[in-house]
Amino acid sequence: MSKVIFTDRSAEPHYNMLDKLEHVFQELGLDEAIQPGTRVQVKTHFGNWGNTNYIRPAYVRKLVDLVKDAGGIPFVTETCGLGYGAGGRYGGRTTAIEYLTMAAHHGFTEASMGAPLMMADGYWGTDVRTVSIEGGDFVETVHVASAVLDSDIVIMLTHAKGHGLGGLGGTLKNLGIGLVGKRSKSKMHFGGDFTINEEKCLGPECGKCMPVCPVNCISMNDKAVIDNDSCMGCSHCRSICQSVVKAKAVQVVWRANEEQAHVFVENAVGVVNSIGRDKFYYINLAIDISDKCDCWNVGAPLLVHDIGIFGSRDPVAIDQATLDAINDAVPNPNSAVAGLECGEPKFMTAHACKDKSGEIIHLAENQLAHAKKMGLGSREYELVTITKEKPERGSDWP
Numbered sequence: 001m002s003k004v005i006f007t008d009r010s011a012e013p014h015y016n017m018l019d020k021l022e023h024v025f026q027e028l029g030l031d032e033a034i035q036p037g038t039r040v041q042v043k044t045h046f047g048n049w050g051n052t053n054y055i056r057p058a059y060v061r062k063l064v065d066l067v068k069d070a071g072g073i074p075f076v077t078e079t080c081g082l083g084y085g086a087g088g089r090y091g092g093r094t095t096a097i098e099y100l101t102m103a104a105h106h107g108f109t110e111a112s113m114g115a116p117l118m119m120a121d122g123y124w125g126t127d128v129r130t131v132s133i134e135g136g137d138f139v140e141t142v143h144v145a146s147a148v149l150d151s152d153i154v155i156m157l158t159h160a161k162g163h164g165l166g167g168l169g170g171t172l173k174n175l176g177i178g179l180v181g182k183r184s185k186s187k188m189h190f191g192g193d194f195t196i197n198e199e200k201c202l203g204p205e206c207g208k209c210m211p212v213c214p215v216n217c218i219s220m221n222d223k224a225v226i227d228n229d230s231c232m233g234c235s236h237c238r239s240i241c242q243s244v245v246k247a248k249a250v251q252v253v254w255r256a257n258e259e260q261a262h263v264f265v266e267n268a269v270g271v272v273n274s275i276g277r278d279k280f281y282y283i284n285l286a287i288d289i290s291d292k293c294d295c296w297n298v299g300a301p302l303l304v305h306d307i308g309i310f311g312s313r314d315p316v317a318i319d320q321a322t323l324d325a326i327n328d329a330v331p332n333p334n335s336a337v338a339g340l341e342c343g344e345p346k347f348m349t350a351h352a353c354k355d356k357s358g359e360i361i362h363l364a365e366n367q368l369a370h371a372k373k374m375g376l377g378s379r380e381y382e383l384v385t386i387t388k389e390k391p392e393r394g395s396d397w398p
Contacts (some may be wrong), residue, residue: 003194004321007387009287009306017309017386018062021283023386024311025066028281034344041151043120043179045122045294046103047090052299053288055159057107063157063283064115072153074115074380076108079145080125081295082185084212084236085244091297096123120147120183121361122193124214126232128181131270135374138263142270152181153279154215160284160310161321162291162303166261167327167364169293169360170319171282172371176264179271182214187231188263192253194238200249206323209237210355224249225298245394257353268315269374284310284322291336291350294312298308303337303346304329316368323347323364 005027007020009189014275020227025031044064047054067074090105092098096119103109110117119169121127136137141229148154156174163169165188177185201223210218217230218237226237238250255263272280290300307325314319326346331337336350348362355361372379 002317002378002379005311008308032074032237034070038072039152040067040072041154044157047356053292079121079122083239085240125182136266139266142186144274160286162347171315174267183232191255198223212236236241314377316371317381
């Protein structure tokens with residue numbers, strides 16, 4: 001059974017939410033684990049333009065300051081998103097320059113964070129290291145963002161919310177999507193090769209798919225041709241063909257909904273194995289909880305009231321505890337889960353995702369069960385609630 005630290009959302013002037021974050025940091029033992037010169041990656045999510053529920057920059061800055069106080073060298077990271085050309089003026093997340101520009105509009109800059117900001121997988125999302133895993137249903141190798149490999153400690157600061165493909169968008173999602181390159185992101189969404197519909201392709205008079213291919217795997221004869229042996233599945237060609245050209249010539253098969261969370265769970269195995277599971281520390285902010293991931297360009301109505309902050313060394317236990325707390329919370333009226341009883345699965349109702357037979361899938365249950373099967377952690381946990389009076393840290397914790 002794994003331990004999960006919890007502090008609730010109640011706050012007061014001399015013990016506010018940033019103070020509580022510091023308390024969780026201490027209870028995780030980070031103040032002792034970080035030594036002078038320790039390279040500490042703070043992995044978060046900068047949100048998408050139009051989304052107003054993303055993590056407030058103040059939480060990230062607080063962690064940066066705590067790392068500095070302990071003598072560590074902090075840097076703040078995200079990774080590039082899939083697609084190309086559909087983000088609008090500030091909404092792009094495809095390349096480093098797009099995403100960091102958008103992040104600055106959300107308040108994430110080197111000046112505001114007090115530490116360097118960087119895309120952990122480079123400009124295109126191709127700066128990765130390949131890590132092999134065993135036991136997966138879909139994944140044999142994971143393309144881990146290269147910045148992970150040069151980190152002594154990784155603090156996963158995750159906004160807990162819903163996710164249309166995983167049920168819960170928590171620590172496991174932040175690991176398995178947030179710290180991998182585009183090839184492994186693509187593996188989650190797509191189940192086959194990208195192909196060209198020659199009847200729709202505009203041929204040499206267009207060619208807009210070619211310069212946005214990070215690996216130059218597209219050539220042009222009378223029509224575009226994709227070398228799928230080289231293709232990394234970034235979907236740049238598909239996005240620009242659909243969103244800019246509007247020809248819709250690039251086609252791909254999407255994975256079944258119930259498979260996609262399994263893939264990012266398997267990706268997460270490669271991430272934590274890349275430098276050792278003992279290097280990872282997990283914090284979930286169960287605040288501003290909607291059914292939409294922060295990659296959506298809308299701040300969706302909140303399903304429940306703010307719950308608090310969770311911390312653990314076990315990525316499965318922290319997500320299980322977070323999910324249980326969200327399910328036990330009182331639904332907000334006029335939200336997507338209004339009318340549910342406390343204890344009923346909020347995200348199962350909000351997403352109402354169905355399998356091929358028409359049955360509604362409990363996506364969060366699906367995700368956590370697979371994470372346990374893959375050996376990522378325990379679904380059984382001991383919840384340790386901390387208050388203003390700091391409890392004495394036991395010999396077995398952390």
